[in-house]
Amino acid sequence: MEPTFDELLNKGDAIFKDKSVLSPHYVPETLLHREAELRKIMSCLAPALQGKKPSNTLIYGKTGSGKSICAKRVLQKLYDQKEASVSGVYLNCRVYDSRYKIVQKVVSDFDADVAKTGHSFSVLYEKVIDKLETESKHLVLVLDEIDVVKDLDTLVYTLTRANDDLKAGSISMVGISNKVTFKQKLDARSRSSLCEEEIVFPPYNALQLEAILSQRVPLAFRDNVLEQSGLNIAAAIAAGESGDARYALTLLLKAGELALSRGMKKVSDKEVEAARVAADEDKARELISSLPEHLQLVLYSLAVVSQDVQYKRLVEDDDGQKLFFSGEVYDRYSAMCKKMGKEPRSARWYREYLHELETLGLLISVHSGKGIRGQATLIKPVYPADKIRKVIEENLK
DNA sequence: AATCCACAGGAAGTGCTGGGCG
DNA sequence: CGCCCAGCACTTCCTGTGGATT
Numbered sequence: 072m073e074p075t076f077d078e079l080l081n082k083g084d085a086i087f088k089d090k091s092v093l094s095p096h097y098v099p100e101t102l103l104h105r106e107a108e109l110r111k112i113m114s115c116l117a118p119a120l121q122g123k124k125p126s127n128t129l130i131y132g133k134t135g136s137g138k139s140i141c142a143k144r145v146l147q148k149l150y151d152q153k154e155a156s157v158s159g160v161y162l163n164c165r166v167y168d169s170r171y172k173i174v175q176k177v178v179s180d181f182d183a184d185v186a187k188t189g190h191s192f193s194v195l196y197e198k199v200i201d202k203l204e205t206e207s208k209h210l211v212l213v214l215d216e217i218d219v220v221k222d223l224d225t226l227v228y229t230l231t232r233a234n235d236d237l238k239a240g241s242i243s244m245v246g247i248s249n250k251v252t253f254k255q256k257l258d259a260r261s262r263s264s265l266c267e268e269e270i271v272f273p274p275y276n277a278l279q280l281e282a283i284l285s286q287r288v289p290l291a292f293r294d295n296v297l298e299q300s301g302l303n304i305a306a307a308i309a310a311g312e313s314g315d316a317r318y319a320l321t322l323l324l325k326a327g328e329l330a331l332s333r334g335m336k337k338v339s340d341k342e343v344e345a346a347r348v349a350a351d352e353d354k355a356r357e358l359i360s361s362l363p364e365h366l367q368l369v370l371y372s373l374a375v376v377s378q379d380v381q382y383k384r385l386v387e388d389d390d391g392q393k394l395f396f397s398g399e400v401y402d403r404y405s406a407m408c409k410k411m412g413k414e415p416r417s418a419r420w421y422r423e424y425l426h427e428l429e430t431l432g433l434l435i436s437v438h439s440g441k442g443i444r445g446q447a448t449l450i451k452p453v454y455p456a457d458k459i460r461k462v463i464e465e466n467l468k
Numbered sequence: 469a470a471t472c473c474a475c476a477g478g479a480a481g482t483g484c485t486g487g488g489c490g
Numbered sequence: 491c492g493c494c495c496a497g498c499a500c501t502t503c504c505t506g507t508g509g510a511t512t
Contacts, residue, residue: 444510445474
């Protein structure tokens with residue numbers, strides 16, 4: 072059937088009312104189970120409303136723990152105060168990943184007419200300082216995914232120095248990161264000025280996730296399409312996997328899409344479970360295709376061997392799954408490399424590769440116990456061999 | 469008991485890259 | 491700007507280990 076825009080805009084389908092409610096960018100009316108965190112952020116920024124410089128703040132938390140959304144909500148609340156003396160700028164550092172780009176963004180937020188390019192950093196910097204000083208403004212910069220900024224040390228240094236330069240007004244930063252280790256990479260001076268306050272966002276538990284999902288389901292799905300049990304399962308799965316709300320929401324989205332493509336009128340527990348598998352495979356697909364070439368080749372060889380119906384030394388594990396000799400997989404791997412005109416890696420390094428693949432959760436290895444001569448290592452793929460082959464064949468062209 | 473198998477993993481060495489420093 | 495050194499990715503070589511085989 073010819074595609075229509077209505078269909079693409081997802082009008083009139085039997086499952087969804089509004090898919091976008093399940094997207095990570097959607098901002099709900101009220102943020103559940105983040106009152107304490109909101110309060111902390113707000114109390115850090117409150118001084119700005121009294122004309123004082125707020126503390127620089129660093130927010131930690133795993134993905135899907137509500138960091139960005141809370142920060143955005145606080146900016147909105149600041150804006151709602153109609154206090155002309157405070158202005159907030161939210162930026163994602165994946166997009167604005169250097170000192171220059173960040174200042175550029177701030178300037179264009181203040182004044183859309185300024186030409187986008189052609190100004191040096193110091194010109195833009197002066198503009199910001201000037202603006203803040205003449206209007207005696209307090210600028211709150213929210214830097215999401217702050218760990219990807221290339222010259223973070225100089226950025227922090229510049230901004231802290233700016234406060235010394237300013238006769239009126241101030242600049243303060245709210246950094247958001249999901250890497251606990253990133254603080255160590257900063258030098259001591261910028262660390263202490265960036266981390267005046269620290270807020271940690273704990274992951275959601277199953278009950279909290281249930282509440283969050285319950286809040287969005289009536290808006291996202293048509294009435295009575297998704298049953299409570301499906302919602303609970305999605306919440307439980309996500310809670311088990313590090314309490315990621317974003318993940319819980321994609322599970323529901325995928326489950327709905329699955330039901331839709333199967334022409335069903337309801338989303339059952341089965342679809343939610345299938346969505347989990349699909350999400351898992353998506354992640355694996357991404358992981359595999361980002362792997363170095365020879366890791367892919369090793370995994371590919373394992374997939375090929377595991378499909379070999381003539382494989383002689385069959386061993387099975389407790390669950391009746393086939394296991395394969397790592398040495399045979401190595402032979403297959405080096406044969407394949409030669410066929411492709413590539414030098415195979417040494418057997419020693421191949422062992423390191425196996426470890427790496429195992430820690431990445433792409434294969435499982437066990438030591439052969441009794442019954443097999445020597446200390447053989449037996450391996451098996453975690454994902455279906457045909458899917459592994461497909462991904463790698465596509466990727467290696 | 470001696471030998472062989474199928475590995476594990478440490479040690480030392482090599483070739484390349486990138487970053488800091490004079 | 492060239493130089494040096496650290497770190498990385500990998501190789502070669504080697505010793506060790508537990509069970510099967512002879």
